[in-house]
Amino acid sequence: MDLSSSLPPPSPFTLPIIPNSSLPSSSPTISPSLSLASRALFCALLSLLALLGITGNLYTLVLLLRRRRSRRRRRSGLTCCLMRVPVLSCMANSSSPSSSPISSSPSTSCLHLQVLSLALADLLYLFTAPFIVYDSLTSGWTFGELGCRLLLSLDLLTMHASIFTLTAMSLDRFRAVAHPLHTSSSNSSGLLRIGLAWGLAVALSLPMMITLHLEAYEGQEGQLCVPALDEQSSKTYMSVLFCTSILGPGVAIGALYATLGRLYWVSQTRPAWASGGSTACPPRPPKPKVLLLILGIVLAFWACFLPFWIWQLLPLYQPEMVRTIPVGTQVTVNRIVTGLTYGNSCVNPFFYTLLTGKQKRSRQTPTSVNQLCRKSSPLQ
Template structure:
C-alpha cells in the first residue's frame, strides 16, 4: 500500500483512484454506494448547518464579541473541509481523477489547512476564556481588532503547515489492461514523510491537546476556589460563563473523537509496515471508517456552535445585568466602606476570581 499525503482525501484515493477494472465486484459497488451516500448526506447536513450558523451569528449578535469571531472562523473552516466531499465521491465512483494537477494540490492540502485552522481556533478560544476568568482586567487593555489579527495568524500558520502537501504532489497517468487512469501521486521519500506526518500529528492533536488540558485543569481549580469563596454550588451551576466553557470543551472533545482514529491509522501505516499485509478489503473498510468519522465532525459542529452561541448570548445578557447591579450598589455604599462584592450574589465567577486576586472595588466587565 503506497502512502499518500496525510489527508482524508488521500485516505480514500489510495484505494479508490488507483488503476483498476472499471466494472468491479458486487462488494466493491456496494461499498462505493454506501460510502457515496454517507458522505453526500454528511455534506448536505454539514453545509446547511454551518451556513445556518453563519447567518444566525451575523444577524443576531455583535460581531466584535470574541466568541462570535471565532465561531465564524470555525464554521468557515468546516465549509471548506466539506467542500472536498463532492470530489471524493466523484473520484471514488469513476476511479479516476478528473480535476487536474491543480486539483491535486489544492484539494489534498485543503484537508490539512482546515483541520489545523479548527483546532488552533479552539485552542485560542480556550486560552481567551481562561485569561478572561483568571485575569479579567487584562482583557480590557487589549486592542479591539486583536482577534482579527489572531485569526489571520491562525490561517497563515495552517497554510504553512499544509504547504508541503501542496508542493510535493503531482498528477500521474498509468495504464492497465488498455485503460488509462490518472491519480494524484505524492513525491515524498518515506523518511521525510514520517517526519512530516509526525509534525502534523503534534500540531493538530498532541500540542493543542496538552495546552487545552492544562487550561481546563487550571480553570477547574479556579472555579472550585471561587465557588468556595463566594458562590453556592447551585449558583455556580447556573453561571452562563461556565456553560460557555463546557460547550467549548464539548467542541474540542468532538474534534478529538473524530480525528484521533484517523491520525492513529496514518501513524500505524507509516511506523508499522505490517498494515501492508492486511487484505485490501480490510484496509478499504478502515479507510472508509476513519474518513467518514473525520467528515462527521463538520456535521456535529453546527449543533454545538448553535448551543455555544445561545449560552454566550445568555452570558452577555447576564454580564450587562451585573454591570448595572454593580453600578447601583457602588452608588449606594455607605460610609462604612462595605465592599460592593457583598451587595449581590448574581455576579459571574470572573468577579469572584477578581475578588480573590485583590482587585477590590474596580469595575471588571469581560
C-alpha cells in the same frame, strides 16, 4: 486519505495521506459487486453528511451576522443612554469585561469571530465532498493537477485552522476567568489571532500542496493524486503534522482546562470572608457553561480526527502490521475514518449554536441599564 500503497505502487514511499484520495476501482482483491455496493454506500453517507454540515454551518453564519447587527443597534442605544446615567460603583471599580454589561460586548464579539472562523473552516472542508464523491465513483483522479493540489491540501489547511482557533478560544476563556482585570478582547485582537491561526495553517499545508502531483500506477487505469515524498521525509512531515494538529494543541488545551478546573473548584469551596474583603460588587465564581461547550467542540475534534491520524501513522511506523490487513478491510477502515472527519464538520454547528446562544443570554444584562435610563428621569 488513501491506502493505495497496498496495491503495489511504483514506489512504497508515495503514501497518499490526504483523506480525499480514493482507491482505484479496479482493485483485483475486492469483489466488483461488493466494491460497487460499498462505494455507493460510502458516497451516499458522505453526501448526506456534507448536506447536513453545509446547511448547519450556513445557518450558523446567518445567525452570527444577524446577532452582530442587533448588537450594534443595541450598543448605539446604550451609548446614548449611559451619557445621562451615573456610573454604578460596582461598574466603576472593575475593568473586567465580565463585570460590566457594556464592556462584555468586545469579549462576546471576539468569541463570535472565532466561531465564524470555525464555521468557515468547516464549510471549506465540506465543499470538497462533491469532488470526493465523484472521484470515488470513477477510476482515477479527474480534476487535473491544479485540483489535486488545491482540493487535497484543504484537508490540512482547515484541520489546522480549526484546532488553532479552538486553542485561541480556550486561551481567551482562561484569561477571562483567571485574570479578569487584565483581559482585553477587541475586534482587532480577535482578528489578529484568527489571522495568525490561518497563517500557521497555510504554512503547515504548503509542503503538501507543493509536493502533490498526479502519478500513474503501473497496471491501473487513470492517475492518482499523491505527494512526492520519500520514506523519511513522509515520516518526518506526518509526525510534525500530528504534533501540530493533535498532540501540541491537546497538551495546551488540556493544561488550560486543568487549571480552570482547579480555579473553579477553589472559587466554589472558598469561604465568603476569604474573597478579598468587602466590595460593592463581590466577584462571582466563573460559570462553566461556555467552557464546557468549547471543551465539547475540542473533544469532538479529537474523537473524529484521532482515528484518522492513527490510521495515517500506522503504515509509517508499523508497515508490517498494515501488510497483514486485507485490502478490503483497509478500504473499509479508510472510508470510516474519512467519514468521521466529515462528520466532525457536520456536528460542530450544534455546538456553535449553543455557544452563541449562551453568550446571547449572558448579554441580557444591558436591558437593566435601559431600565436605569428610564428610572433616571431627574437626570435627563
